Amino acid sequence: MDEKTKNLHLTSEEISGESSEENSTVQRRGSVASRGTQSAQVDAELAAVRTARASIDEVTLPLENAGVEEDRTTVSRTITQLDDYILPRLATLDAPLTVVVGGSTGAGKSTLVNTLLGEPITRSGAIRPTTRQPVLIHRPEDAEALTPQRILPHLERIEAKNSTELVGADHSERDQIFTVATESIPAGIALIDAPDIDSVSEDNRRLAKQLLSAADLWLFVTTANRYADAVPWEVLHEAAKRDITVAVVLNRVPEGAEDEIEEDLRRMLTGAGITPAHLLTVTEQERDERGMLPAVALTPLVFWLRELGSNADERSRIARQTLEGAVRSVADRMETITAAQTAQFETAQRLQNIVLTSYTQAQKNIIASTQDGALLRGEVLSRWQDFVGTGEFFRSLETGIGRMRDRVAGFFKGQPSQAVEVEQALEVGLHSVIVEQAAQAAETSQRQWLEERAGRVLIGNRDVARVSEDFPARVAEGIRAWQNDVMEMIRAEGAGKRQRARFMSLGVNAAAVILMVVVFSMTGGLTGIEVGIAGGSGVVGTKLLEAVFGEDAVRRMAQGARENLEIRVHELLDEHSEVLTERLDSISLGPEPALLQRSTEEMRATARGLKEAK
Structure with missing residues (x-):
């Protein structure tokens, strides 16, 4: 080989060597980049698995649905496999x-x-x-x-x-x-x-x-x-x-x-x-x-x-293959857990709705009894007639509202005891209706809860349909509070009236009792105030109050008093229903099923990633 050819050969080797070195550098950089990509992927997979683990850990399945013991075992097994194998292996492949x-x-x-x-x-x-x-x-x-x-x-x-x-x-x-x-x-x-x-x-x-x-x-x-x-x-x-x-x-x-x-x-x-x-x-x-x-x-x-x-490569292949299968099996179990969690939420909602429906009906029944004149019969009607009289007073109505205004104060003067008797009779009647309806709502709720295993376990040995000893006293207290609110409403309305003298002669108690009678004679609509029920009681009360306060004021006060009563009845029934609802409120249902479903999908994506990386 001549010198020129030799030099040319050497140059080719040198070039070849430089090229190899460049290729090695590129390969090393690619290897580092690949490891960085793999590390990022592993971090993302770990994050997904840890999120799933945290979600499952909050699943307690507290309600005794059918098959819940098996579902609880599935939850326990899933957490154990995540802790024992999947998380450790994913972190250290x-x-x-x-x-x-x-x-x-x-x-x-x-x-x-x-x-x-x-x-x-x-x-x-x-x-x-x-x-x-x-x-x-x-x-x-x-x-x-x-x-x-x-x-x-x-x-x-x-x-x-x-x-x-x-x-x-x-x-x-x-x-x-x-x-x-x-x-x-x-x-x-x-x-x-x-x-x-x-x-x-x-x-x-x-x-x-x-x-x-x-x-x-x-x-x-x-x-x-x-x-x-x-x-x-x-x-x-x-x-x-x-x-x-x-x-x-x-x-x-x-x-x-x-x-x-x-x-x-x-x-x-x-x-x-x-x-x-x-x-x-x-x-x-x-x-x-x-x-x-x-x-x-x-x-x-x-x-x-x-x-x-x-053989590190073969060990890694086996580990990834097993890990992918384990993650996939956990995702399958999470579908079961999600279904069990959905059943828990549905059962809790169903039990809640039973109570809500029963007590909503009780409230409707109570309000209906205050609108159809039922509370203005019997003892209440007798006391009301003693209060307003039946002869001279009704004749005064026939002669016109103007003349009645002049006679209102004189007619009621000296009759505060009759007003108190009407008020007490109204309280007794309303008290009886509320206690009775609350007991009926509790009985209906208990009967329907006992038809479900979860409800039976929540009730246990308690008779939730039995009215508690202190509930009647709380009802009486609530009614008296409503009556006091009515009196305060009368005071506030009469304070600035030109008919103040007539109002003061009529008296707060008498005016409040009349307004209560008016409320119990309403048929539910804003204009129902004109309708007389139970022998004209509503008409009588309405005309009396209009003579002092005016038509608009009476309509407004009656509506306000009714709304106040409905609120207090609702509060009393809510309190009574707590014997059931507190059992549901005391349990933690855990994560929403939708959250578990998202974690399940992330686990399936992790399994696919592991399979592709094998």
Whole structure:
């Protein structure tokens, strides 16, 4: 090669080198930008999941609707899975892969774990269930990544004192998990030896499901005799729904039957939509003096776990796949929770409407009784006729309003006692109607509440239809307060009148009683004041007051007095209904269903994002 060609070749290499360096720089910048985008996406996903978690945490489902216990369990399970797995894993996608070893009672899970590690760490026993407390086994350098703040925060941690201490078979009233740090476990992997999924202990079964929900990968252990049992397949179907990576160990298979049983198990797994990441068949073998199988029996599984632990990309893929399935399953549960929350709001509204409708009808009935002349009959009418007279007074009406004005004061002079008697008779009649209608409204509300389970629980053993001992006294106090308001209205109206002398001669009490009679003779319309009811009582009262105050003033006072009465009746009935409404007011229904629905949609969007990133 001549010098010119050589120089040209060198120049090409230099150019090539510069180009490579530029490409590397661009790639590094792209990598940083990509990590920044991924970080922003993870932050957004975390924010959405935390919002959903906060919303679900406020759901208490206090009303006893049909199926509410199952719904409350769904709420509890959802919060637990969010805390145990989804939030920690989403925050630390590069944490060690959590492999939960689960299976039926006596399947040999603890023996399998000890053999995998090459040392007895978790204890199995002859008493069933064997593994009673789960054991978390990890490398010492991974301890920080597996703290309660990052995984399984609801379980009390108990650290093994030394590597020779066998743990996991003691009984405890609390949810606990032992932690063991050992160099024997492959890097990038954390193993959890879980209680039996079909344990005789309900707490063990619950804890086993909780741990399986916190797994990145399920290492499912079964036996030749138990692989077709129903309970394990419930768990496996759940794994298929959540798209969880599953490895299977078929243990204690008789020599010579390996191919036949393994083929049948694979057929069942395929039917369930599961393609196992690894399937190992272990024949029936003697255990050594430490209770462990020959190491060679599990060599394929050991190599698979080591290879998985050393492959960060594969671990990340499995973690994201499981995480996406978990988020999707939570979104599905949130639909159920939203439906349950909607039912709570609808039940509360229905119970509220029962009370509102009953007491609204009671108020209508009370007001109607003050408009149709019912309160101006009997004792009230008798006292009124004694008050106004029946002969000379009515003849005076016939001679004209002008002449009556001159005789009003003289006619009523010396009759304050009759005015008081009319007032008292009105009070008794109105009091009886209010108490009766309140009791009827309470009885109607109670009867309809008792037709619903939620209403029955809210009422409990109390007879809410029974009128409280102090309610009649409060009604009497309310009526007297209304009567005092009427008197104040009369005083205010008469204070500036030119007919003040006639008004003072008539007297405040007499004028107030007449106005009350006028109110009870109104037929509900603003012009109904002219209508006479109960033997002309309304006409009499109206003409008397008009003679002193004028037509417009009487119309205005009567309407004001009626509105005042309706307000006080409403207040009394509201107070009486509190025996029911306070039960609804005392419970917190939690977030609006629409808020939960928005969080559900955000969770589904998070699941889609995780799926696209796999």
